Amino acid sequence: RRLCMLLNVARASFSRTSPSIRPSISIPCNLFGVRLHSAIAPAFPSSSASRRALPLVCGSTEGQPPKHNSITTMADKLCASGAEVFKKGNWFHEKLEDGLVISFEIAECYHTATSKFQTVDVIETVPFGRCLITDRLMQSAYKDEMVYHESLVQPSLFAHPCPKKVFIGGGGEGATLREVLRHKSVEECVMVDIDGEVVQMCKEYLPQHHAGAYDDPRAKLIIDDCKAQLEGYADGYFDVIILDLSDPLDGGPCYQLYTTSFYSMCKAKLAEGGVFVTQSGCGGIADADRCFTCVHSTLKQVFPKVHGYTTHVPSFTSEWGFNLALKSGETDVGSDDYAHALDKRVEEKGLGEQLQWYDSVTHRRMFSLSKPVRKMLQNETRVMTVENPLFMTDATSGINC
Template sequence: MSSDERESYGAETFAEGNWYHELLEDGLALSYRVEEVLYEGASKFQEVEVVRTVPFGSLLITDGLMQSSEHDEYVYHESLVHPALAAHACPKRVFIGGGGEGATLREVLRHPCVEECVMVDIDGDVVNMCRQHTPFYSAGAYDDKRAKLVIGDAKAGLESEADESFDVIIMDLSDPLDGGPCYQLYTTEFYGMAKRKLAKGGILITQSGCASVRDAHHVFSPIHHTLKQVFPKVYGYTMCVPSFTSEWGFNLAVTDESTDLSGENADATLKERNLDMRFYDSISHRRMFALPKPLRTLIDAEKRVMNIENPLFMCSTETHAGIFEEGAGDA
């Protein structure tokens, strides 16, 4: 990356042992002490970095935003994938939108009943970079004969599939940022199309941004309310991901209101499929779906609907620009 590019990106070259600063909002930043830069470069769509940090191991960072960390990515990815797949009686065909690290694909393919998983990610450079520099994410999933990787637009990829052809759709996307590529995939128009692609009893799950009592109003509750305009039943749930420094939100939508999302049968289903999870089980499921009173109140009162004509952005991408600062603090 040239010095001019770094200046526009809001970063400075740094020496080993310095700090990475992620500006979360005006007046609030998160800092990690960096041990080593494993990769930095630019794809057609975004700046990409992998740095090894003291508290969280290797971090995948795109456009200054930390996407996941080596030490706790399993919390996020098991929370994203398994409530939906465990609730479905027999998920044979699964679609993933995004998920370039490969960890979502890894978790889906742990279910032996899955016969094919179609993953569509727009940035092939990120996929290839992660396979080379952070192979722990995919753990060989791309080599599984059931995996079908498509480099392209997730919306176009899903549109090209036959109606009623997927049992589960998982949207593992970046947040809907102003200037970012993903905001259209959080709209009624997209969710309506996705619903048509789901077979009888199908389930859609999407990551839904920060969901603490302080931040859930930004996108978590609007995504929930937007899904309710399309699906008969929507469940919001959260889990604390330490490297995200927040409760993280997910929204799960079902085509059949009778689908059991209590989690009571999760342990039996996992045992039947010979799955031993690090994080997800029936007790974790109940904790995830037991929203605190402020979030329940927020969801009940939410009126905003996200559509193409009136998109809702979490924030400007400039607000989240990461910076490197030489010699910031003691090692």
């Protein structure tokens, strides 16, 4: 899900973080971080050779000394001041796009491994606490993981009058499962993740994410392909289907799970009144059309009612998009009347104190999209099929950090 922010990314991942309990294992921090001079300095030219692309003088005339270009002078100052930040400590750098890199100072490293599908690291960062990193990309952070997971799960569970059987695709760290099992009406929750090593690692190192959800007798964890497992269930079996998958990448394993054929199968597996939701990548005014609007357009070919909504996830440095679809289309989850009644329903379910993020006010904010994003949704015509998929980028390319 974080991957759509990058122009160059590593492989897609299926999972995405942090308790106060620290395991005894400690990994050298320099496995993750790199210093300013090797990773970021090229973006702030400091030598005459690297400054040649910039005009060094402006407005000079013969017989007069050249006037220094203000851009060059500012670049020198920024380079000097920026270097001070990275002189101490270890840093994890993530390239968001050309010309933009975000850096997290590492306080401690707990675990590093390579599974069959991806590299996996658990680190403690200064700004966001313990974080899950897969293929060198931020997937989840303790300080704000509830923003993402409650935004993904709770609107869909509350959109159903009495959800009993729920399917989760992906979600290896267990926080999506945790949010589903808050609802006492849920009798069975099937979670399918393809990467068993990541799930096991998250059980051990991210207990505050899953909060014991894997031990709940209502939870059924399956390590396998999401599509293959869902196909095996009878039509109309599930009340809610939640997809917490990585983005559709060329060379990645998930792109077929964003197509009309897969969404049609999901609709068939839903009972009457069923609800479907999927994470849909970045949802801001600068990047919503990379994935979010296309997923919305594709779902509209299958479901009678689709609601796009977004929320800001600080550790992702982005507004994040989700799409919720209704099999019957009778409930208008974006209406004021629906939001007005939401707090009463939250209290009736006994979740008022458990939910840290989601309530009626937050719900209104998530479903109140900005004018530019609404216009992008209105103008979107692309539809993803197996024959004509949308690839965010090449999943086999590297990340510069």
